[in-house]
Amino acid sequence: MLKPPPTDAELIAHASTGKLVEVLRREADADREDSLVNRLVSLHNGGQLDLLAATQTPAFEVLGVSAFFSVQSVFCGAIPKLIAPTDAVMAAVSKLVAKGGQDGAAGFPFNAFKEWMDVDTARARDIVIAADSGDAVEKTFLAIALEGQGDVAEINRFIAKGGESRLAAIGALGSIKPADAVSAQTALAVLLPYCGASFDEDVRYAAINAVFALLRLVPGLAPSAVQAIVAAVEAKPTLECLFAVVKALWLQEKLFDRPSVGAVLKLARASDLSKKGLVDVLDGALQHMLGTPERDLALDFLTDVLAQKDGPTLEALDSISHRLANEPRANRFGLAVRWFLTANRRLCEAMEHILTSGREEDEPFDASMAGMGLTGSQLVVVCHKAIGFLMLQPVVSGSVVVAALRAGDASVENQLTELLIYPILTNFGDAARGYLAGIKKGDTAYKAVRKALKQSDNYFRGIKIDTPIKELWPSDYQRNLANMKRYDLGRQIRKIADEKSIFAKLVQKSTLLYGHKSMNFVGGPDKPPVTMELKPMGVEMPMPRLDLVDPVGLDWLLRIYRSSTPK
Amino acid sequence: MKLLIRDYLASLRERQELDVVLPDLLSELGFHVYSRPGIGTTQRGVDIAAVGNDNGVKKVFLFSVKAGDLSRKEWNGGPQALRQSVEEILELYIPERIPAEYRKLKIVICLCFGGEILEPAQPLVRAFIKKYSKGKISFQEWNGDKLAEMILAGVLREQVLPKPLRSHFQKAVAMVDQPDISYEHFARLVTTLRKSIKTDKDRVRVARQISICLRVLFVWARDADNLDAPYRASELALLNCWELVKPYIGKKTANARAVVTVVRHVIELHITISSLYLENKILPYVGRHHALSLAVWSGESVDVNLKMFEVLGRLALRGHWLLWSSTEGGAKPSPEQIKLLHRLVTAGFELIQNNPCLNLPLMDEQAIEVALFLSLAVQVGSRDPMARWLSEMVTRYRLTVNGNGQYPCVFREYRDLIDHPKVRTEKYRQEATTGSVLIPLLAAWLTAFGDTESLKGLVGLKAKPLAHCTLQLWMPDANSEAHFYINDAIHGIGIDNLPLTGDGxxxxxxxxxxxxxxxxxxxxxxxxxxxxxxxxxxxxHYRLPLPPQFWIGALIPDLGKPAS
Structure with a gap:
């Protein structure tokens, strides 16, 4: 049953003990007059509690991740409506932002601060005056204040001052919508030089971001501006500048022409791809590019970097990985052939990742390698890789072999047929058989597939011994130990799955020991209960037969297939 | 207990099975058996002849034996029927074959069968008995019930098989479908019986008890279609019987002859069980890819590996017994025996080829099965398939050690094996490979085959990932004779730190x-x-490495022939 929201008295009591954040939770309808946010604002502005002070308590520091973002949401709703000294608001916002860490939502409190500042122009003015007089004002607050004031001359004055003030002012200049084309050109003319190699990293980074912010408002300036920025970064490539450009490529891809895209990717290829921040923005940019005419550039880049020994793995590029895993099957097949053919282990593993993490579990490709210009040896290698890296997906790997057979290369037909028999059909009788039996007469692969099925049937007839050979059975003791081992393994898997589950962190978990239905009085005893039918849920996958009868041989076979290269 | 014995007697399928038991039973009851069943010899209707007391009167007992129940057909249905045998006794044996010293004694013709006379045959048998019971000739019906009573009054009487031992025996029989438990009880029974020996007479009696208990166990297990328990029990029985026969080797006393006879019977029974197991359960399927591996009916590859090596060892041992029996006393094997030997070796290679887990042991001690089979195969000169097998084994050995896979380990406990390799660390691997008899065995054979490539592979293993591993072989020492057959103490000598070089x-x-x-x-x-x-x-049986004497002669010609 859900807890009712705290009463005003409870909020005041918790605030007085420094534990206010413990009872703050995001509400579905924060606009209601009696919503938690509105009552907090009312209590704060009425002097009955200090909401902002709650961010400075030990209870705030120890908030868990999911609880924190719930609390942050309450603050973001309340801050714009609070009556409070600027210092106190800035202190609370700083705390909230810092606690958010690297999360994409960590900066939301700055938006709330901006809204708070916009309520009264004096607030921006006070911040600017304080910064101008030498008081320590965090540059983001100053940038927000300068942007809020919208005074370009004032901004230029701050740019000229240098230091943190310059960084804030550059940011502000990029964010102000120019009054006209001339103002836009003027602003651009101010910002572009700061992208140059003669300035330090922070200034260049701020300037590049500011230019792209300006281009968002005035896209017409893009062609020359983007080329100028790319040229500036090429002149002296640094990690932060590259990060800023790649981020722009991700979020404002339309501003880039093809040569600029190529140039940025070239810079990225030459950079240190062990840096998570850069890899993350690259990931975003690449997955976005897959849907654009620059798709080929994205795939070339990905192929290059994934193949590098010290390059990132596909698991690190989770957006593009997800996108590729859910692309049309024809696209995935093309990429699979391309990457398997390289025989590069990292690319093959990346392909394995893509083909095993899609929505469909073990669906066949309906494809052919005819017309791809592959030699017999290349056809075989692609199939080896498909089997070696997709051992637990016999239908997928089987369909790759069928696609190779469809190329109609008689010189390797027997070899490919053998692959269908052993290891695919031998290891996964039923799973692969269903797919292969569906290959229709008239299909180039039909004859070879029938031959494979016939031989496989012989094998299955052979393994069938009508009278059980009890002498070969393990003892009860051995079976019990094996069951215990499986039980322990199952528990371990469930534990790991629980730990890795993103849902487990978000939901309240109940464990029902008995019954097939749950009944929960969510709204209280006087409201109708919510009932839920329990359904069994499980995952199963076929295990290769050789894993049982010849695990060492299977391991060896997979190693051979995985290291197979075209002649 | 009586029910158990009676059922056993009724289940005997072959007449010979009852033939073998009966003389021991009679001897134990004080009869003097002067004629035993012989293969291919004609005894004029008499299977067993003995002299004994019948209510205080010394008489000649002539037995004609049939298996199971006596039906009309088995009484009088052809040349092999019981009536024909009894008529032969009356017309030919009694007048001509009774030894001179017994000719004056009264004669009892015993109609002996494991089951009972079925109702349709009863009037016919009674009429026959009535007709021919005259003078010094009388008849007795020795059916399953009477034989069971005799067994319980004789060889298994309570004085010599007290209740706790009867309990072990009954449990061994009842649990034939759980071979581990059945064997456990049978082993306790055998050990206790052996330890109870005080006199030479005890020695004979215990040998007979072990023999009859094993027979009962076998027949019950055969009916349950699971020969695993009697197979293991028969090995234990013959080893313990060998321990009993040791003092009599070279002697010709009555006790010596009696124990030797029992030992021979136990060996024959072991060979029968082994043959039945192989012929019915294994050999028909060795040529089918994966069939036997999958017949293990388990989800664990360790089970498949353990069972397949066990099968290979049993097959090889059967071959060795065949080799022994065909050359016993300096005889030359018959063409049939040679053919059977070739068939067993060929089946062994088929078994390996079609059950690929045999290409690498999971336990180092499975070197025993490897050596058993190699030392058999070398007798028929199968060098090429042997060399291929060993080469494959080395390849897989290297692959698994270098990849931290299922490499051969020193562990013997199932709980360790099922988890092997528990962790893929250097430390664990060192623990799991502290010593090896497999590597020197492979190295010696590879040297003999001139497979330097594989030999180099082993040298490479020993040089780095298995540098800590003590290479060793085992040989019996002066203490071994006292313990070898009953495994009651550690014995023998380990030759350790064997050198391994590129040329072997x-x-x-x-x-x-x-x-x-x-x-x-x-x-x-x-x-x-x-x-x-x-x-x-x-x-x-006791998991001791095969002493090199069994195979070194085949590898180093100037050492002479191998022990086998």
Missing amino acids: AALMAVLKTAVEKSDGFSGLSAFRAAYFPVLLTACR
């Missing part, structure tokens, strides 16, 4: 010297009495 020469030199200087092996009674498969059985 150093290893072979060490082995040659060690074998030449060893007198433990030649001091073993089974070796001296030329019963070498008894030693192989002991090695397989």
Whole structure:
């Protein structure tokens, strides 16, 4: 049953003990007059509690991740409506932002601060005056204040001052919508030089971001501006500048022409791809590019970097990985052939990742390698890789072999047929058989597939011994130990799955020991209960037969297939 | 208990099975058996002849034996029917064949069968008995019920098989479908019986008890279609019986003859069980890819590996017994025996080919099965398939060690094996490979085959990932004779730190010297009495590595022939 929201008295009591954040939770309808946010604002502005002070308590520091973002949401709703000294608001916002860490939502409190500042122009003015007089004002607050004031001359004055003030002012200049084309050109003319190699990293980074912010408002300036920025970064490539450009490529891809895209990717290829921040923005940019005419550039880049020994793995590029895993099957097949053919282990593993993490579990490709210009040896290698890296997906790997057979290369037909028999059909009788039996007469692969099925049937007839050979059975003791081992393994898997589950962190978990239905009085005893039918849920996958009868041989076979290269 | 014995008697399928039991039963009851069943000899209707007391009167007992129940057909349905046998006794045996010293004694013709006379046959049998019961000739019906009573009053009487031992026996029989438990009870029974021996007479009696208990166990297990328990029990029985026969080797006393006879019967029974197991359960399927591996009916590859190596060992041992029986007393094997030997070796290679887990042991001690099969195969000169098998084994050995896979380990406990390799760390691997008898065995054979490539692979393993591993072989020493057959203490000598070089020469030199200087092996009674498969059985049963004497001769020609 859900807890009712705290009463005003409870909020005041918790605030007085420094534990206010413990009872703050995001509400579905924060606009209601009696919503938690509105009552907090009312209590704060009425002097009955200090909401902002709650961010400075030990209870705030120890908030868990999911609880924190719930609390942050309450603050973001309340801050714009609070009556409070600027210092106190800035202190609370700083705390909230810092606690958010690297999360994409960590900066939301700055938006709330901006809204708070916009309520009264004096607030921006006070911040600017304080910064101008030498008081320590965090540059983001100053940038927000300068942007809020919208005074370009004032901004230029701050740019000229240098230091943190310059960084804030550059940011502000990029964010102000120019009054006209001339103002836009003027602003651009101010910002572009700061992208140059003669300035330090922070200034260049701020300037590049500011230019792209300006281009968002005035896209017409893009062609020359983007080329100028790319040229500036090429002149002296640094990690932060590259990060800023790649981020722009991700979020404002339309501003880039093809040569600029190529140039940025070239810079990225030459950079240190062990840096998570850069890899993350690259990931975003690449997955976005897959849907654009620059798709080929994205795939070339990905192929290059994934193949590098010290390059990132596909698991690190989770957006593009997800996108590729859910692309049309024809696209995935093309990429699979391309990457398997390289025989590069990292690319093959990346392909394995893509083909095993899609929505469909073990669906066949309906494809052919005819017309791809592959030699017999290349056809075989692609199939080896498909089997070696997709051992637990016999239908997928089987369909790759069928696609190779469809190329109609008689010189390797027997070899490919053998692959269908052993290891695919031998290891996964039923799973692969269903797919292969569906290959229709008239299909180039039909004859070879029938031959494979016939031989496989012989094998299955052979393994069938009508009278059980009890002498070969393990003892009860051995079976019990094996069951215990499986039980322990199952528990371990469930534990790991629980730990890795993103849902487990978000939901309240109940464990029902008995019954097939749950009944929960969510709204209280006087409201109708919510009932839920329990359904069994499980995952199963076929295990290769050789894993049982010849695990060492299977391991060896997979190693051979995985290291197979075209002649 | 009586029910158990009666059911056993009724289940005997072959007349010979009852033939073998009966003389021991009679001897134990005080009869003097002067004629035993012989193969291919005509006894004029008499299967067993003995002299004994019948209510205080000394009489000649002539037995004609049939298996199971006596139906009309079995009474009078052709030349093999009981009536014909009894008529032969009346017309030919009694007038001509009774030894002179017994001719004056009264004669009892015993109609002997494991079951009972079925109702349709009863009037016919009674009429026959009435007709021919005259003078000094009388008839007795020895049916399953009477035989069971005799067994319980004789060889298994309570004085010599007290309740706790009867309980072990009954449990061994009842649990034939759980071979581990059945064997456990049978082993306790055998050990306790053996330890109870005080006199020579006890020695004979215990040998007979072990024999009859094993027979009962076998027949019950055969009916349950699970020969695993009697197979294991028969190995244990023959090894314990060998321990009993040891003092009589070379002697010709009545007790010596009696124990030797029992030992021969137990060996024959072991061979029967082994043949039945192989012929019915294994050999028909060795040519089918994966069929036997999948017949293990388990989800664990460790089970498949353990069972397949066990099958290979049993098959090889059967071959060794065949080799022994066909050459016993300096005889030359018959063409049929040679054919059967070839068939077993070929089946062994088919077994390996179609059950690929046999290409690498999971336990180092499975070197026993490898050596058993190699030492058999080399007798028929199958060098090429042997060389291929060993080469494949080395390849897989290297692959698994280097990849931290399922490499052969020193562990013997199932709970360790099922988890092996528990962790893929150097530390665990060192623990799991502290010593090896498999590597020197492979190295010696590879040296003999001239497979330097594989030999180099082993040298490479020993040089780095298995540098810590103590390479060793085992040989019997002077103490072994006392313990080899009953496994009641650690014995023998481990030749350790064997050298491994690229050409294998150093290893072979060490082995040659060690074998030449060893007198433990030649001091073993089974070796001296030329019963070498008894030693192989002991090695397989008690998990002792095969002494190099069994195979080194095949690898170093100037050492002479191998022990087998």
